[in-house]
Amino acid sequence: MGDGFGRLRGGMARLAYGNPLYSLMLGGRSPGALAVIPPDPWPGDSGDGSAILAGVLRFAGQTILIDPAGEPSWRPHGAGPGWLRALHGFDWMRDLRAVGGDMARRRSRVLVWSWLDHNGGWNAQSWSPDVLGARVANWIGLHDFYCASADDEFRARVFESLARQVRHLARVLPAALDGERLVVALKGLVYGGFCLPDHEKAGYEALRLLDRELPRQILPDGGHVERNPSVQMRVLRDLIDMRAVLRVARVEVPESLQHAIDRMTPTLRFFRHADGGLALFNGGREEDTALVDTVLAQADARGRPLKSAPHSGFERLIAGRTLALLDTGSPPPSGLDRTAHAGTLSMEVSVGKERLIVNCGSHPSQRGRWRAALAGSAAHSTVVIADTNSAEVLENGGLGRRPSHVGCERQESDGAVLVVATHNGYSKGFGFLHRRRVYLADNGEDLRGEDTLEPVIGATPTDQPFAIRFHLHPNVEPLLIQGGAQVELRLPSGNVWRMRATGAVLELAESIYMGSGDEPRRTSQIVMQGQSSPEGITVKWALRRERKAA
Template sequence: MSSVHRRGISSLVVGRFARTMVARASGGSAALTRLWPGRTDRLIIAPHDLRTADATRAAEIYAGRFVFAGKIVTSHGRSIFEIEPPSDDWEAALFGFGWLRHLRAADTAITRANARSLVDDWLGNMARHRPVGRRPEVTARRVISLLSQAPLVLSDTDGKFYRRYLRGLTREIRALRHALLDVSDGVPRLQVTIALCYAALCLANQARNIRAATKRLSEELQRQILPDGGHVSRNPGALIELLIDLLPLRQTFAARNIAPPPALLNAIDRMMPMLRFFRHGDGAIALFNGMSATPSDLLATLLAYDDSHGTPMPSMPHSGYQRIDAGTTLVIVDVGPPPPANVSQDAHAGCLSFELSSGACRIVTNCGMPGTNRESWRGFARSTAAHSTVTCHDTSSCSFVERTAMKKLLQGAPIVSGPSQVENRREAVANGVLLTTSHDGYRDRFGVLHQRVIMVKHDGSRVDGEDTLEPAQGGRHRAAQADYALRFHLHPQVKASRLSDAKGVMLVLPNREVWTFEAADDKVDLEESVFLAGNDGPRRSAQIVVRQNSIEAPNVRWSFVRSNSSPQATSARRAARREPELPL
């Protein structure tokens, strides 16, 4: 283990230990506040829930069928909160109470009574103390759901249930305040802060808590939302998770005749363009740093609030991404170092990876992260080999915490070492846009720097590239570890066939558009891959692979070229055609 690796782990452990000690030291006062009868006596407003609701799912819930995270559980008359959950994801969805919105969408006397019965069951059930249900981010989701769906649950109820509901809600809010001392940094911490802000705005007699919650929210937004609108974790999915709560929060401030904090307004204004930056032509979000399948319903809802239209910015320097639009062709490149270790639990070792799409068809992607059953795939999904970039000696460019005990202590497997110097230079040249990038993630282990050059022609008809592994100054370049692989993971809808000369691959897109990949100086293989970010779960796909040795062949030139002919005509004419090389 390198000294850098050890220092990274030590820093994380010390930070975690300090938070735990603070939480324990405050435990006595937190316990006392639970006994103190606060002044909250009524709900005065219910925030809007932007998440899509499906009234047909209300009938399933009424019948005792609970479908979450790809798993189905039937209660058969038992309390759903006492049944052994099939997965942590399923249990988190159950205890998040987001499913109440489906009952509200049906809006019948039966669904209202069913909602009230389920909430009443939970209020008196000791299963509510299960570890997954007490996670701060799950509690935050539950508080927001109970607030936003209060009109459903409290409709036609009596004063006794109303008071019981408020007592349960107040208990959850107090637990959240206590959880702030020990919640994981990043999105979970911000979600807890958002939930506490909602609680202060929606309950009566909360003037002091409104001021405190607003101040805390402003501080977290300023710390976590970067100047270009990206989240500090570098995960595009974080923008969707946060905006779906921040937009109604802005409306809730207005409904209370309270000016929203400038930090909230500024964060939303920056995050919206960043969300569009990651969109491909088919509407899907690029698969970087933990992004899973695009929730198209949520994305459509969010974009309806987007007042800024037009072409997204080409460069997001604080988040570390580049976007090249050329005609109908789009290339998005990860040109940033890993995020800070304390927010890197979902970050990937995908430095210099890119995604390519043509119109509404994605061609080259990263594997992404599955929406469910993540633990089974997490190790592979975060590896460099799951990204469209270079992998040295079958080793990732980042190191992750691996020991089980350490993962439990740190609440995940953060990145403890990786590229520290990531450079990129973008320039307009005669034939298009030229992007020159490099990272040093393999310097210490293999003594090399990875440089990637990408040029996109003005009309988007071709993308040329060159990947080079050059000796790092002072690095130890070992012949036994000089092997590397250049990978291009293909979207499952792309039909790929290896060309007879083993120097290229023909790609046929769903719209019958034809592209040809070539690496004229190297053997090209077509191997199996997996697309993890499908809406229906992992899907089999293919990957283009070029294997080489960095001492014998330190660079690989490649190209993706669009053809105006049919697949048959393209194949017939290819042997007589020689494309010009990349002008470097």
């Protein structure tokens, strides 16, 4: 039904917007300049910018070559939806700015001019509201880089197109969008409304929609409803950008916007490992540490990282130099679960700036076979029963069947922390609850856990194979010792940790890591395998730092 409804809506959109009459309706007076120019503090990647100059376009995990001196095809054969969204959103212009120099500026102008030639009228992909919103914000925010010193004809074309795009955006929003994509679209309307002369009405409409949307998306603990640390960062960045536009336009910043920024900032810190990157939950990636730093600095919000994010469903255990992060929440609601994973009760552990236990991450495309593999429970440091996901992973985004209840309790005493969490994602198919207890001692050198498969009251479970997986960061060197009863884990710093378990057989197996970049890195995982009886089973495990001999 979802696909059929989407096709129907797409057909209606083509009838409504893809005709010459609608194009005429978007006409009107074109501004000759910006009323205000907002700041753009975000770093680009000069390496990616140099690649663009060489005709190599790398977006959303896909690389497509174009003529470095000519025009690109704006819908090349084989381009995936994520690649097309990135191309038409123009975030990459920041990478050209990072290269600097006249060649990068001229190339930006050639590409903008080409876009205007080939995308001046409505198109379902290039004019989808969130892509359009990103493009409007980027064209306005990067104005001084590519447009300020251009000739009059170029500037006139850019401003005429901006006005048309903003008029369309004001007509269609909220446009059945939800979550991060709606925020991006509203950001474009804020930029267009308050930076283009005589468009304030559109800007105030964007603020009205934003005021309605923020309580839906930003949970009381400051977490974003999609439960993805990368989305947390991007939405916070978008809100910071909107606040910056309002400040330069001398428009009062709504209280709801400022409060959202103040709440989201400590929660973004919550998701950070000490290496500066983000945890890998629900499609999130490590992200560029310089960008995370800049977002936190621009937020200008005090607030230490939370210990617990009960509304978002995450726990942070920290003692000494050891940090453990646990996913203890229900998956996001349907419609907001585009990047969600079947990783309930999964865990990541880092020691100082070194990651030790990880989840496998996600492919930049967030679709297809990569999504099916990396969003599955087996790609997370958690328990899997009979090679079955704790939530049904849909290949092109979202979840089907999922846990209906995830519970969590936290206790602290004299610097030590205990978290006990349960989920019922395996209750219908197998009649078991998964209960995970994780304890971190006050010195941070002793992390202990219990994973229990507990029969659901009234169910009649049968014997089932299970695996507890702990994926290791590629920099960790594992070695089976004590006749296979323990695993020694050596970190690059030379620190050594030792994993023991009772109630299951310890093995080392291959794994992959996609925390960053477009290509998977080979790594290892500790697998604790066993068979659960109808009465259930408990596996106890301990991860302790080895003291060096004096």
